Amino acid sequence: xxxIDRTWNxxxxxxxxxxxxxxxxxxxxxxxxxxxxxxxxxxxxxxxQAARRFGARTRITEETRDASVTPWLDxxxxxxxxxxxxxxxxxxxxxxxxxxxxxxxxxxxSVFSVADGLLWKPVPLPESDRLxxxxxxxNGEKHGGNxxxxxxxxxxxxxxxxxxxxxxxxxxxxxxxxxxxxxLRVMGDAMETxxxxxxxxxxFTAEEKRGxxxxxxxxxxxFWQRQFDGDRRALSQAINVGGRMHSIVGVLPExxxxxxxLDVVMPAPADTQASPRSSGFLYVVARxxxxxxxxxxxxxxxxxxxxxxxxxxxxxxxxxxxLVPLVEDQGDEARKPVLAALGTVLAMLLVACVNIASLxxxxxxxRERESAIRVSLGASRGSxxxxxxxxxxxxxxxxxxxxxxxxxxxVDALKAVMPADLSRLAEAQVDERSVAFSIGLTLVCAIGFAxxxxxxxxxxxxxxxxxxxxxxxxxxxxxxxxxxxxVVQIALSTMLVCCAALMxxxxxxMRTAPLGFAPHHLLTASMNFPWDTDSNRIHRxxxxxxxxxxxxxxxxxxxxxxxxxxxxxxxxxxITIRGRELSPALANKPVGVRGASPNYLSSIGAPLLRGxxxxxRSQGDTARKVxxxxxxxxxxxxxxxPIGQSIHFGKADGGEPRWFEIAGxxxxxxxxxxxxEDPPEAWVLLSDVYWPMLSFTVNTNGDPLALxxxxxxxxxxxxxxxxxxxxxxxxxxxxxxxxxxxxxxxxFGGFALAALxxxxxxxxxxLASDVTQRTREIGIRLALGADRSALLRRFVWQGVRVTxxxxxxxxxxxxxxxxxxxxxxYGVSSGDLPSLAGSASILLIVACAASLIPARRAARVDPxxxxxxx
Amino acid sequence: MGQTKxxxxxxxxxxxxxxxxxxxxxxxxxxxxxxxxxxxxxFLRVEEGSLxxxxxxxxxxxxxxxxxxxxxxxxxxxFYSLTAAGRKQLxxxxxxxxxxxxxxxxxxxxx
Numbered sequence: 019x020x021x022i023d024r025t026w027n028x029x030x031x032x033x034x035x036x037x038x039x040x041x042x043x044x045x046x047x048x049x050x051x052x053x054x055x056x057x058x059x060x061x062x063x064x065x066x067q068a069a070r071r072f073g074a075r076t077r078i079t080e081e082t083r084d085a086s087v088t089p090w091l092d093x094x095x096x097x098x099x100x101x102x103x104x105x106x107x108x109x110x111x112x113x114x115x116x117x118x119x120x121x122x123x124x125x126x127x128s129v130f131s132v133a134d135g136l137l138w139k140p141v142p143l144p145e146s147d148r149l150x151x152x153x154x155x156x157n158g159e160k161h162g163g164n165x166x167x168x169x170x171x172x173x174x175x176x177x178x179x180x181x182x183x184x185x186x187x188x189x190x191x192x193x194x195x196x197x198x199x200x201x202l203r204v205m206g207d208a209m210e211t212x213x214x215x216x217x218x219x220x221x222f223t224a225e226e227k228r229g230x231x232x233x234x235x236x237x238x239x240x241f242w243q244r245q246f247d248g249d250r251r252a253l254s255q256a257i258n259v260g261g262r263m264h265s266i267v268g269v270l271p272e273x274x275x276x277x278x279x280l281d282v283v284m285p286a287p288a289d290t291q292a293s294p295r296s297s298g299f300l301y302v303v304a305r306x307x308x309x310x311x312x313x314x315x316x317x318x319x320x321x322x323x324x325x326x327x328x329x330x331x332x333x334x335x336x337x338x339x340x341l342v343p344l345v346e347d348q349g350d351e352a353r354k355p356v357l358a359a360l361g362t363v364l365a366m367l368l369v370a371c372v373n374i375a376s377l378x379x380x381x382x383x384x385r386e387r388e389s390a391i392r393v394s395l396g397a398s399r400g401s402x403x404x405x406x407x408x409x410x411x412x413x414x415x416x417x418x419x420x421x422x423x424x425x426x427x428x429v430d431a432l433k434a435v436m437p438a439d440l441s442r443l444a445e446a447q448v449d450e451r452s453v454a455f456s457i458g459l460t461l462v463c464a465i466g467f468a469x470x471x472x473x474x475x476x477x478x479x480x481x482x483x484x485x486x487x488x489x490x491x492x493x494x495x496x497x498x499x500x501x502x503x504x505v506v507q508i509a510l511s512t513m514l515v516c517c518a519a520l521m522x523x524x525x526x527x528m529r530t531a532p533l534g535f536a537p538h539h540l541l542t543a544s545m546n547f548p549w550d551t552d553s554n555r556i557h558r559x560x561x562x563x564x565x566x567x568x569x570x571x572x573x574x575x576x577x578x579x580x581x582x583x584x585x586x587x588x589x590x591x592x593i594t595i596r597g598r599e600l601s602p603a604l605a606n607k608p609v610g611v612r613g614a615s616p617n618y619l620s621s622i623g624a625p626l627l628r629g630x631x632x633x634x635r636s637q638g639d640t641a642r643k644v645x646x647x648x649x650x651x652x653x654x655x656x657x658x659x660p661i662g663q664s665i666h667f668g669k670a671d672g673g674e675p676r677w678f679e680i681a682g683x684x685x686x687x688x689x690x691x692x693x694x695e696d697p698p699e700a701w702v703l704l705s706d707v708y709w710p711m712l713s714f715t716v717n718t719n720g721d722p723l724a725l726x727x728x729x730x731x732x733x734x735x736x737x738x739x740x741x742x743x744x745x746x747x748x749x750x751x752x753x754x755x756x757x758x759x760x761x762x763x764x765x766f767g768g769f770a771l772a773a774l775x776x777x778x779x780x781x782x783x784x785l786a787s788d789v790t791q792r793t794r795e796i797g798i799r800l801a802l803g804a805d806r807s808a809l810l811r812r813f814v815w816q817g818v819r820v821t822x823x824x825x826x827x828x829x830x831x832x833x834x835x836x837x838x839x840x841x842x843x844y845g846v847s848s849g850d851l852p853s854l855a856g857s858a859s860i861l862l863i864v865a866c867a868a869s870l871i872p873a874r875r876a877a878r879v880d881p882x883x884x885x886x887x888x
Numbered sequence: 889m890g891q892t893k894x895x896x897x898x899x900x901x902x903x904x905x906x907x908x909x910x911x912x913x914x915x916x917x918x919x920x921x922x923x924x925x926x927x928x929x930x931f932l933r934v935e936e937g938s939l940x941x942x943x944x945x946x947x948x949x950x951x952x953x954x955x956x957x958x959x960x961x962x963x964x965x966x967f968y969s970l971t972a973a974g975r976k977q978l979x980x981x982x983x984x985x986x987x988x989x990x991x992x993x994x995x996x997x998x999x
Contacts, residue, residue, distance in 0.1 A: 039940075042917065042966045046936065049918040072936050082940040 123421025128428025135446025162298030182300035219268025260548030410468030512828025527845030536623030629682030650698035797884030817869025914969035
């Protein structure tokens with residue numbers, strides 16, 4: 019019988035096992051009788067002899083059973099049953115324990131599921147641990163990949179294949195109303211690198227990969243199901259994507275869900291693939307060759323980068339490439355906040371566990387006499403520990419189950435409030451990984467909160483059972499350990515409340531930071547043309563759209579820009595100034611290049627500091643103008659007058675410069691919620707840059723939302739083949755950019771509040787049981803004339819003293835923890851005094867309140883009743 | 889009481905005897921007692937009260953394994969057989985026993 023069989027039998031087949039034994043004994047007796055008869059005894063004599071020989075059958079059966087079932091397990095099963103019965107008589111204790119643990123585990127499991135989905139879970143691709151992103155940087159500034167460098171990287175033998183891709187939102191036409199779909203534009207050996215073969219049909223040919231063949235498209239499984247109901251005949255069809263017919267060559271397998279919201283995979287167009295070495299728009303991924311390691315591949319690309327720098331000094335000087343595992347790179351932007359949230363939730367869980375430990379200590383105190391009696395009747399210390407461990411385990415199992423149920427909702431709630439653009443958020447779910455995490459965590463917690471009572475049980479003094487005085491000698495020690503637990507709780511809560519206060523202040527700062535524009539009475543609408551749309555088509559559309567929008571009743575002005583403020587993201591280039599040598603730092607510094615209609619900045623209310631705004635160029639006018647922001651003016655023209663000077667977007671040695679004359683200096687417009695300082699930016703006419711993704715702003719007299727439908731209709735009329743994106747009020751669009759810090763601040767706040775409540779309950783519990791135990795003493799004191807208010811002060815003071823010690827520890831923890839949060843904070847430093855002081859006062863107030871209730875009870879003790887009671 | 893004494897002596901060596909008896913073929917509990925009785929010239933009578941707990945303990949220790957089989961007379965009985973670990977144990981215990989008995993014999997001066 020294997021170990022597992024035995025355990026199984028001991029747990030669930032006890033009756034069957036007993037039957038087996040009984041049958042074996044019966045067989046033995048029968049044989050003995052038969053033998054006796056054979057030897058010539060009468061049946062009766064033989065029976066009697068056999069019975070005599072066999073002796074007490076039940077005793078043998080029992081001894082045999084004890085030898086065969088795993089005894090400790092048997093005992094533990096008994097203890098578990100006993101624990102369930104014992105706890106069912108104490109529903110208050112049981113449910114407090116289960117709910118604290120359940121909430122803690124539920125919160126932890128939810129945050130872990132999201133963290134795992136974002137940071138650690140392997141991307142659903144074959145051998146995804148061999149997939150590496152190649153991060154390029156020039157002089158330390160992050161730089162996107164480009165096709166010539168991709169070709170260079172692909173030639174490194176440490177890689178079996180390499181690809182570069184970028185996402186593009188395209189319009190699907192000819193299948194009902196225009197639909198926006200998400201395309202992955204690839205170049206290089208995309209399918210070979212990702213390790214994916216189409217489920218049906220074929221992959222791209224060499225010519226198609228270069229973008230020079232007939233236009234082709236691979237469908238994702240989900241798109242195929244949605245658009246073609248999974249019909250194989252889709253393979254012989256073509257779809258109109260981005261205004262061009264593309265033949266469907268294959269369907270990707272269902273398991274290919276990376277990135278998760280993808281509809282189609284298409285080769286990048288030939289002209290995009292011909293982009294120069296100076297461009298930077300590709301996300302480069304390579305698969306390690308079978309014999310390569312990350313280190314060997316890193317060495318190989320270091321050598322390659324050195325050669326590239328030599329061969330292409332103009333563009334590749336200062337090039338440094340770093341290999342980062344794909345999973346890690348994907349989780350990069352979410353890592354810090356998610357880990358911070360995970361840390362917070364674990365701290366809260368710890369506070370909850372301490373609460374349960376404290377409850378179980380009370381329970382142990384109640385059962386002290388019972389334990390003592392057991393010990394004096396011969397129970398081993400081990401059996402006592404097992405008995406207490408069983409109760410902890412019952413609470414742990416119930417709490418963990420409740421926690422996992424809560425996590426099912428928790429994950430969805432988190433996903434609903436978190437920014438949807440986190441690339442792998444959709445993959446977050448309560449799966450076997452989060453279940454394993456929760457069970458492991460529960461076990462750790464259970465061991466943690468079971469240790470104190472079990473240790474106490476093991477030290478139960480036997481004489482206790484013999485004494486009639488119910489108050490044990492250990493009660494002072496017990497109170498001390500519970501006080502220590504309360505200190506831990508309050509200290510941890512202090513830390514959490516401080517962190518929450520910092521996050522709250524940071525969020526408030528972020529919201530009140532100057533915007534540099536007036537967001538009210540602005541309607542916004544976005545619309546994306548496909549990347550290769552003819553620029554004349556775009557400019558004609560923009561002119562018509564602006565005319566039509568301005569003609570709408572209630573509209574004062576309409577403008578267009580490449581990206582909305584606070585939306586984040588930007589196109590950057592280093593700049594060159596005509597006739598000036600820039601310091602190396604400035605020469606390489608990325609400057610935001612923004613395209614807008616001439617009236618954009620003035621229409622959103624950005625201030626003009628010097629010079630004049632851009633003007634619409636008339637036919638034949640070739641003088642290109644630019645408006646720079648204040649930061650750019652201060653950084654590059656410190657002291658000098660920038661008006662009239664010329665700048666070029668690109669490095670000095672990057673070919674024939676294209677000069678823009680500076681017309682004016684505008685105030686800084688806030689481009690991202692989390693930016694700490696305003697980036698240098700230059701505004702040029704949208705017609706001077708190629709940018710097919712349009713963002714319209716409409717100034718209205720009244721409620722901007724009232725015009726939403728009219729504006730959408732006007733745009734749709736002008737471009738019936740395009741999908742008009744979100745039409746919304748600017749203030750609402752802005753609130754979305756605060757979503758991430760907001761979620762984080764609320765999570766921190768919620769966990770801190772929960773911890774604070776638990777700590778208050780913990781402190782209350784300690785003081786309350788102290789008062790109960792000392793009721794007699796208090797009665798005597800009062801009878802002897804003690805002052806009631808002095809008594810009240812005494813108990814409150816006891817609580818405050820505990821809190822003061824805990825606060826000192828907690829504030830220390832808070833300073834340390836806030837260091838870790840530093841990069842998430844906005845406009846508030848770690849160890850910010852007002853936050854710390856404010857949190858400390860909150861803790862003190864809560865602690866006073868928690869102490870006041872038991873203290874008042876102590877002060878109200880009626881000496882007559884108490885003393886008579888004894 | 890004399891009987892108890894004898895079985896006490898037996899207790900320490902019961903494992904060894906059972907292992908030895910089972911080395912030849914799988915047997916059920918009753919047959920084991922009979923076989924030990926026969927082989928010891930009717931001297932060693934194994935107590936049922938010792939045998940079954942010992943058998944189940946040995947099963948627990950993975951020295952023997954048990955299965956239900958039919959006897960020659962077509963009745964269901966629990967047959968015990970040696971495991972690999974049991975065979976090893978038999979070897980070491982036999983050696984120990986021989987050493988012990990020769991040592992005891994030397995002390996008694998009968999060797």
